[in-house]
Amino acid sequence: MNDLAARIDHMLSLSDLPENTPDEIRSAIRAVPRHQFIPVVALVTPPGTAPRLIDRDADPRAWWDAVYSNTPVITQLNDGATPVRDLIGRYTSSASAPSTVADMLTLLRPAPGHRVLEIGTGTGWTSALLCHLVGGRGQVTSIEIDQTVAEQAAKNLAGAGAPVTLVVGDGALGWPPGEPYDRVHVTCGVRTVPYAWVEQCRPGAVIALPYCPDFGGGHSLKLVVRPDGVAIGRFPGNASYMMSRPQRPRPTLEARGPHEQRSATTRVDPRTIAYAPPGADLAISALTGLVSNFSAETDEDGDCFRLWISDPTDSYSWAGVLWRPNRKDYEVYQVGDRPVWDEVLDAYSRWVGWGQPGRDRFGMTLTPHHQHIWLDSPDHPLP
Template sequence: MDRLIDDLSPSLDIMDVIKKAIRAVPRHQFIPPVGLITPGKDSTAYLINRDADPHTWWDVVYSDTAVVTQLHDGTVPLREATGGYTSSSSQPSTVADLLNLLDPDPGQRVLEIGTGTGWTSALLCHLVGEHGEVTSIEVDRAVAEQAANNIAAAGARPNLILGDGALGYPGRAPYDRVHVTCGIRTVPYAWIQQCRPGAVIVLPYSPNFNSNFVLRLVVLPNGTAIGHFPSLASYMMMRSQRSVEPCAARGPEEKHHLTTQVDPRTIAYAPAGADLVISTLTGLDSSTSDEPDEDGEAFRMWVSDPNDPNSWAVAIWRPGAVEHKVYQVGDRPLWDEVLEAYFRWVSWGRPNRERFGMTVTPEGQEIWLDSPDRIVGSHAGLQDELVNA
């Protein structure tokens, strides 16, 4: 436990009250006997098994490591480790960071979106109280049942709801805090509606173009919410907001072989501020790979429309190339859109992540630069230029 607490500092300025909660609610009570560890793209995922190798299991549980607890919504056993991670016990330093930003006080009503293993529900109960202050919603029945068992064994008493977290839970509103444990591309306005003025909402904002963000919103008396992106974090997506999987071209007319003079690594390795602008202006997802192929060294960057499986592109860098190949499926000029958004960010002086914010209204959400009247884009339509840029 001491090592786990040490991992939270000094890189993060975690409040003592959060550290005390983590000490008071042992993480091992919420980790299943078998879990999956995913060290990173350059390492192979591996299982931890409390019965077969208790030393490794305990060592991982009390390190700053996420533990995957479900694959493909429970349809694939963990031992197959095929990707498709759909539930986990999040990295403790990230949990502590989000709770730190949430800054809950005793007696406040908290709505949690995504019960998961139940650890953060129990932490919230320790922070605000055990008399019905915490309401936690989980969409997956099997996950919810296991979380309820974990929470009961730990002696915590949140209100546990099986349902769609995007709808919130008006039965216990108004809330002072909303704690979200799944990736969100579009902030549900129901959460703002169910909060009192001054309430704080902390969520993983996940546009999924290279970087994902922590968003901290404050609810205003006029029924809107406004906030900034204080840090970075990646979480598994809310089920109703997952991207579709790209598909192969349906015919020759959908295949386009193009070129670009821009090194794809320029976009892939751009700062988080650029990622935020590109995702806002294009709405696209991205992923990368640097594995060599039969033609030698290569770096690939994929971009795709999260709502259209037949619209995607890949740009390929190879050493010494003057122009780089782009293969596109569908008629939408995805790579051109990405480049236009990137160079627009450059023309604005390469603003960093901290200068951006979001406003959420009944009509949708807007991303802005420096002040809410300098709108970069929104769900309803993108701006040609920043106001007064």
């Protein structure tokens, strides 16, 4: 037990845990040990290293060290179709890094007596933390879309003595039987915030979620529900989460014919867009609705960098931009009627013209009919 307490204290003292983490959240992390929610075999990806397995039976020391470090633990690949031991595949469920959990709970600020709706149960650790923070039986409802993940979470929660109401279903619909909620805690990335979450809240309720439009990185978003049913909030920081299953933007990039394939050049280094600050990412995604991904590679012609821009609703509208060293111009290959690369450059130029505002100057308004991003004030929505 002393060794466990030391491990928990070490995790809480890590330099990258948020300095503003309230004492009650630190106390909850002490009271709900993380190892109770980690499977015997899992996958970890510490920064700068290749993915590796942790196996409590084969190497207990490495397992315990990973569980009580500030790293996410991957518990599912490819929605359960691939065993974790295979190492390769889409990460589809995990126990988030302790710093990430603490950061989102700090935004949420659950208090004793609050009714909480959680979207995405995962291993159940954050559900148990929420249960500890608000107290009482039936105060926390958690929705998990994956039946197998939910079954394991139920076992974990029962073993930890956490009386969470666990529902298997689509979290975008919320859970009307448990409303009205004082807090909504979201553990999966979304680009479209379901209004059902607002509709099932009391006025003054807080919704903390990872906003992940998939252009650049993700952003934490704290919304507050007004008496008129409109939710308004800002983007206080970074949030890197797996996307909600119904909102994964992965169209297959296609082309109908030669007339829709165009080659050109650009003077803009594609890395300027790929590594743009979070404020630029927010502006570009809000103005265009496009998504991006990139990779640094080495091919038969040497080192290169590829940036892909695509319309998540149209597999025939996309662009690839290729960087190579010692070039003044970079190749652009566009497909479809929509000039997605040109739109991105225009949006980036607008952001520069606004004075390159940071992420904290942007916010979101969510109504029953739409969501929109604004700059500095809700009265200034992005066009």
